[in-house]
Amino acid sequence: MTEIRSKARHRRRRTAFLVGLPLALTAAGTMTYGTAFGASAEDARPLAAADGPAWATETADGFASVDALGQKGTYGGRDGRTVTVRTLADLERYATAAEPYVIVVAGTIAMNPVGKEIKVASDKTIVGAGTSGHIVGGGFFLGPGVHNVIIRNLTIRDSYQGVWNDKDHDFDAIQMDGAHHVWIDHNDLRNMADGLIDSRKDTTYVTVSWNKLSRNNKTFGIGWTTNTTADLTIHHNWFRETEQRNPSTDNVAHAHLYNNFLEDVAGTDIASSYGNYARGNTRMLLENSYFQGMRNPVTKDATASLVQRGNVFSGTSGRNESGGTAFDPRAYYPYTPDKAADVPALLKTGAGPRSSIGTTAATKAAAATTLTVAKDGSGQFTSVQKAVDAVPANNAARVIISVGPGTYRELVKVPSNKPHVTIQGSGGSRKDTVIVYNNAAGTPKPGGGTYGTGGSATVAVEADDFQARNLTISNDFDEAANQSLSGHQAVALRTAADKVVLDGVIVTGDQDTLLLDTASKDRLGRVHVTNSYVIGNVDFIFGRATAVIDRSVITLKKRWNGTSAGYVTAPSTAAGRKGILIANSTVNGDVADRSFYLGRPWHAGGDASLDPQTTVRNTTLSAAVKTTPWTDMSGFSWKDDRFAEYRNQGPGAGGPSGDRPHLTDAQAADQEVADWLAGWTPGA
Structure with missing residues (x-):
């Protein structure tokens, strides 16, 4: 392409909020490669611990991990079948069933009527497939005695009815009345008519971790009881644009809050009324959390005990209280808190739904073909293109090209007849493996003419279902040294395919770094870039x-x-x-x-x-x-x-x-x- 180219702490919103929150970037981690579960709820199949994805067998930490009330920790529907649901009828069918299930929500499900809360039975895991699992206009209810439930990796949103302090619509994302052993993890909860989480009536042995809670009034309430029996762990949650109950804990025997990030964003139409609140006879330990801009960040009743350790307060005002004696969580479970100063970055990166949870390979990752590339000759190939050339035409299964650390100065093209290819760096950092070349649009071709913008790409992808992970793709064309050259567009990566994933990569150049194209004007080409750097x-x-x-x-x-x-x-x-x-x-x-x-x-x-x-x-x-x-x-x-x-x-x-x-x-x-x-x- 050519360059010619008043009470009032609340600032009232007009309509519903419907979106996610900003996140920062992390280094690439170890990933499992594959696609979503099958097409319908009828794909149900046994999922043995030995061959299932890691997320399907993970268990809770914190108080939800404690053996009590006849339950040994919280592991959800791990012992049952795995089903994939895309409709309200299927979700309700399996969530309310007597037998255990891992229920994968693989799309957006609207509650009908608005405000509906599905009555979840014991021994269930309800998990979003990557970031695609959305529950809109309602949520889940866990009644007396319901236990061993995991609600994970979902976006639950938008039952808000336009009245901020709504007294008429008790529409929660997750409500628990007398339940026990519940793990609420890696969800995005927002914009509900009432609570995002309500833990009520002696609900106990609960862990709430790595969630985003946002754009809500009465956010997270705990109590509605005169008893002091509940035990809860609340860690690594991001509260943002939430007015009150962040959380409010009433008569909680052991409330362990650590590594949470409470953020009141200036200039938005919601302001905090208070942050963490210990009420009644609560005993709370609050440690290594980060409070940004919050009004009344920590408050307590005269009858409550609240011990603070290692918290950070930035731009806060109003009440910040502590007093009494707490308890030692390590008497119940092991844990290692992160430094408070690291919490904002950790949660902007890690809270909310993850693409690596709720998905599994159509075939085992071990069964995928793996080709190795290494500069020193220790792999099957010494160049990336040679490995691509070795992929059979029209391959039906994924081929992983694992590229060892080093700089590979070469041109790479993945042709359209070689789908399901992953090129991934095997080093510890995306900087360890670099594919680089220096063609520009005006660079003369050996056979005459010039490369043009699209032809200048260091890596060209024309095959569907392509993935690049944990590496750097660069075009280091030297503009300063080539001022006489006509056409300085120099593409690092060109994609002309559908279902392209770029995860944990660096794509770097100057002009026209990343060309996201389609195979033709009438063809769809979807690209998902995540946890990456794009430079130009x-x-x-x-x-x-x-x-x-x-x-x-x-x-x-x-x-x-x-x-x-x-x-x-x-x-x-x-x-x-x-x-x-x-x-x-x-x-x-x-x-x-x-x-x-x-x-x-x-x-x-x-x-x-x-x-x-x-x-x-x-x-x-x-x-x-x-x-x-x-x-x-x-x-x-x-x-x-x-x-x-x-x-x-x-x-x-x-x-x-x-x-x-x-x-x-x-x-x-x-x-x-x-x-x-x-x-x-x-x-x-």
């Missing part, structure tokens, strides 16, 4: 694919001459398709303030029928982003296409205006990550 300066995320940049860092870099100027995206989306979505990410870099646009419309070839789209939402924007973040390109006005923001933050964010359109809450409901992926659950 001019139109460096571009193309006509339906692409999600999620939980990643977009790094802006200076031009070859040291100046700061550029454009993050240049979509060339076909009409009726979704374009580029940047969500839950960070845009930053060592460049001048107000020097970069978020995007401009690329009408490739002057095609006026295109309808380019970029949405940037729930993302932290540095001061490098211009106050008017969109601009025209090649005679086409960005205002005639689809460019918008939603709930971004940071010094580069700004309020809605004619030059800076924001989505409404209703519009944002149709621009979630799951909407972009259109029924595809990326394999973990």
